[in-house]
Amino acid sequence: MKCRFIAAILFTFGVTLTNLAAKPDSSNFALVTAPAGDFQLMRTSNGAIWLVPTKNPTDHVVLPAVQIEVNTEAASSMKRVSSDSVERQPECFVSPDERWIFVEVDTGGGNTTGILYQRTPASSGGSANLRYEPASSKGFDHAAWEFVCKDHKLTESKIGIPDKNGIWSKTLYFGAWSADSARLLLGLGGTVGKPKTPEEGGPSQWESNVFELVYFNTQTGAFELTDRLRKANSAQSNGNSGQSDQHAAEADAVLSAESVGQESPEPSVTDRFKKADAELNDTYKKLLNSLSSNEKTQLQNEERAWLAERDIFATIHSSQSWSPFPNASRIEGMAIATEKRVAELQKRLSPNANS
Amino acid sequence: MKKLSTLVAFISLVIALAHAASSFESTDDTADFHGPDVRPGYPDLFHIHFVFPKDTLSPNGKYGVIFPDRTLGEMENDSLHNFVVSLDPSQILAELDTESPEFEGKSHGGYEVEWSEDSSVALITLEAKWGPGEFFLIELQDGKVSRTTNLDKKIRQLLEPEYRKTHAASSSDSSDLIYEYQDSETPFCKLENATRVKIDAYVTNDPKGDNPRRSRLQATWDIRNAKFIQQRVTRLSNRQEK
Numbered sequence: 001m002k003c004r005f006i007a008a009i010l011f012t013f014g015v016t017l018t019n020l021a022a023k024p025d026s027s028n029f030a031l032v033t034a035p036a037g038d039f040q041l042m043r044t045s046n047g048a049i050w051l052v053p054t055k056n057p058t059d060h061v062v063l064p065a066v067q068i069e070v071n072t073e074a075a076s077s078m079k080r081v082s083s084d085s086v087e088r089q090p091e092c093f094v095s096p097d098e099r100w101i102f103v104e105v106d107t108g109g110g111n112t113t114g115i116l117y118q119r120t121p122a123s124s125g126g127s128a129n130l131r132y133e134p135a136s137s138k139g140f141d142h143a144a145w146e147f148v149c150k151d152h153k154l155t156e157s158k159i160g161i162p163d164k165n166g167i168w169s170k171t172l173y174f175g176a177w178s179a180d181s182a183r184l185l186l187g188l189g190g191t192v193g194k195p196k197t198p199e200e201g202g203p204s205q206w207e208s209n210v211f212e213l214v215y216f217n218t219q220t221g222a223f224e225l226t227d228r229l230r231k232a233n234s235a236q237s238n239g240n241s242g243q244s245d246q247h248a249a250e251a252d253a254v255l256s257a258e259s260v261g262q263e264s265p266e267p268s269v270t271d272r273f274k275k276a277d278a279e280l281n282d283t284y285k286k287l288l289n290s291l292s293s294n295e296k297t298q299l300q301n302e303e304r305a306w307l308a309e310r311d312i313f314a315t316i317h318s319s320q321s322w323s324p325f326p327n328a329s330r331i332e333g334m335a336i337a338t339e340k341r342v343a344e345l346q347k348r349l350s351p352n353a354n355s
Numbered sequence: 356m357k358k359l360s361t362l363v364a365f366i367s368l369v370i371a372l373a374h375a376a377s378s379f380e381s382t383d384d385t386a387d388f389h390g391p392d393v394r395p396g397y398p399d400l401f402h403i404h405f406v407f408p409k410d411t412l413s414p415n416g417k418y419g420v421i422f423p424d425r426t427l428g429e430m431e432n433d434s435l436h437n438f439v440v441s442l443d444p445s446q447i448l449a450e451l452d453t454e455s456p457e458f459e460g461k462s463h464g465g466y467e468v469e470w471s472e473d474s475s476v477a478l479i480t481l482e483a484k485w486g487p488g489e490f491f492l493i494e495l496q497d498g499k500v501s502r503t504t505n506l507d508k509k510i511r512q513l514l515e516p517e518y519r520k521t522h523a524a525s526s527s528d529s530s531d532l533i534y535e536y537q538d539s540e541t542p543f544c545k546l547e548n549a550t551r552v553k554i555d556a557y558v559t560n561d562p563k564g565d566n567p568r569r570s571r572l573q574a575t576w577d578i579r580n581a582k583f584i585q586q587r588v589t590r591l592s593n594r595q596e597k
Contacts, residue, residue: 031403035395088426089403094396110429177396308503312447315436319400320392326434 028052032092039130041092041101047084049092049103051130059130063101066115066134068141072108076162083115091322093174095181100218101132102184104174111160111171114186116140116216135221141172147223148188148212163195163204175213175324178257184216185257187324211236213254226263228254253328255321269332276338283345290349310337384409388421389445401447406459407440411466413474417441418448418495420468420479428458439477439493439500449500451491457481467542471549476578478506478546485562486536490544492552494578504581506544510556510572517570517588532558535569551584552576557591 028042031049041063042050049063065084071077072086083090088106095101101117117132136143145156160170168191175185193207213229213236216222225233235252254266284303288296317333318326386409390401404427411420419442423435435456439449457466465482477493490506514532534543535557543556554574561567569591577584 032396032398091398091403093398096396098396106426308449312450315450316390316392316447320390320394320397322394322397322400
């Protein structure tokens with residue numbers, strides 16, 4: 001009887017300690033903050049992702065883990081593991097309306113896969129209406145690959161077969177959320193067929209490669225293409241993705257997801273930048289001509305400093321956009337910074353022009 | 356049954372204690388950095404994929420250097436950047452203009468950041484295979500970077516004439532020169548307050564060769580005027596003369 005009592009005490013103590021340790025604390029890694037700031041996604045030291053309400057952090061709930069296929073040990077075969085067992089931090093993207101969360105998970109060898117979560121209908125107060133469940137019962141990644149394979153008349157089993165060194169390529173990654181949260185832009189790419197190792201050595205070769213940009217439509221629950229994506233996919237398959245000009249974006253770049261009903265061609269960021277740059281040159285010259293000698297030198301120094309700031313802004317813009325097309329995104333950042341600079345200089349020019 | 360209850364309780368306790376311990380693990384060597392311009396609902400790339408080593412912090416605790424983590428390190432070079440940052444407000448102040456950025460776990464990589472006592476100047480060394488690879492001098496004023504000097508390029512410009520003399524028949528240029536440590540304890544470049552950089556650099560064209568050509572540069576860089584105020588290049592004929 002005494003032993004049972006001690007055991008019960010110990011058990012209670014153990015459970016209490018576990019709960020204490022399970023509260024959000026500084027060791028949990030903040031992955032993302034929801035657009036309205038209502039909650040954060042945090043990763044705990046045991047790999048689980050928690051939804052932590054900003055107002056009541058103790059009301060946290062767990063984002064359910066799912067089974068994913070990985071090859072993290074460079075082996076020639078794949079294995080299925082729980083998504084929360086992956087060592088690297090997942091990357092989480094919350095839709096603008098906060099009804100969807102896309103989680104990109106490392107699957108080894110530089111590859112990633114994705115899990116889409118949907119917010120369950122609100123039931124009661126507290127943390128209950130914060131629950132999210134996987135959006136697809138058969139696996140979001142499989143559904144995405146099924147769509148791409150159908151388009152390319154392939155079977156998924158032919159995509160991403162590892163070679164004897166465990167090198168493989170089958171990746172699904174985030175592109176962007178549309179402003180209306182109705183479309184999630186994804187990129188899927190990988191090798192097709194069995195690998196062949198050349199007799200003379202060197203890297204393995206596969207039959208072909210596949211790459212496609214697709215949308216997941218959250219309103220219809222189906223994958224789809226628009227003319228914008230078809231054009232980008234066509235540019236990619238024609239091998240026009242590489243650009244040597246540092247001010248030219250990738251031809252297959254898609255930087256934003258189209259809202260439903262607002263489908264349009266991808267605007268050219270290169271043209272946008274060139275236009276802004278020409279306007280800046282024009283405005284700068286006009287302003288320079290209106291200044292005294294000392295002021296001219298000051299403006300010239302300021303412009304040199306601004307050029308460095310523009311490039312840093314563009315790098316930050318590209319980094320924080322998480323675009324699969326960093327060059328195009330960087331040029332977009334340069335265009336945005338230049339447009340702001342034009343507005344600034346025009347403001348300074350106006351009083352001079354008026355006088 | 357009693358034994359089983361006790362065992363279950365004991366295991367629970369051990370698991371709870373282990374979990375509690377791992378939850379409070381802290382990274383002693385790195386600090387948190389949150390990047391600017393985070394998109395609503397998107398992760399902060401600088402928080403997730405950059406490391407901020409505490410040994411890069413300025414004496415006033417306001418500035419530091421961030422490097423890409425292993426995940427970014429596995430990506431193509433175009434995605435890799437090294438930044439000088441400020442902490443409050445959280446800003447990216449400058450990017451190091453390097454073709455071989457440092458990143459977590461880089462093979463033959465490494466870095467050294469030396470700050471002046473007043474935190475107005477940072478001397479950043481990026482390591483390479485045989486020794487230091489590049490040197491950057493960062494000058495700060497009013498929370499902004501007022502000037503970034505690629506000291507490595509300036510050093511190579513000084514060495515260029517000597518190199519041309521010894522390599523007359525070669526089409527190589529000074530970018531083929533490799534810095535080579537004499538001993539890992541002696542830095543090539545050292546700050547003298549916030550005013551000067553003392554340089555004592557050994558270079559070679561072939562660190563592994565039997566008959567490499569070696570030179571030594573002893574110089575002083577005047578930070579304020581951004582120029583060398585003292586310089587001496589000595590040709591060393593073989594390893595023994597180092």
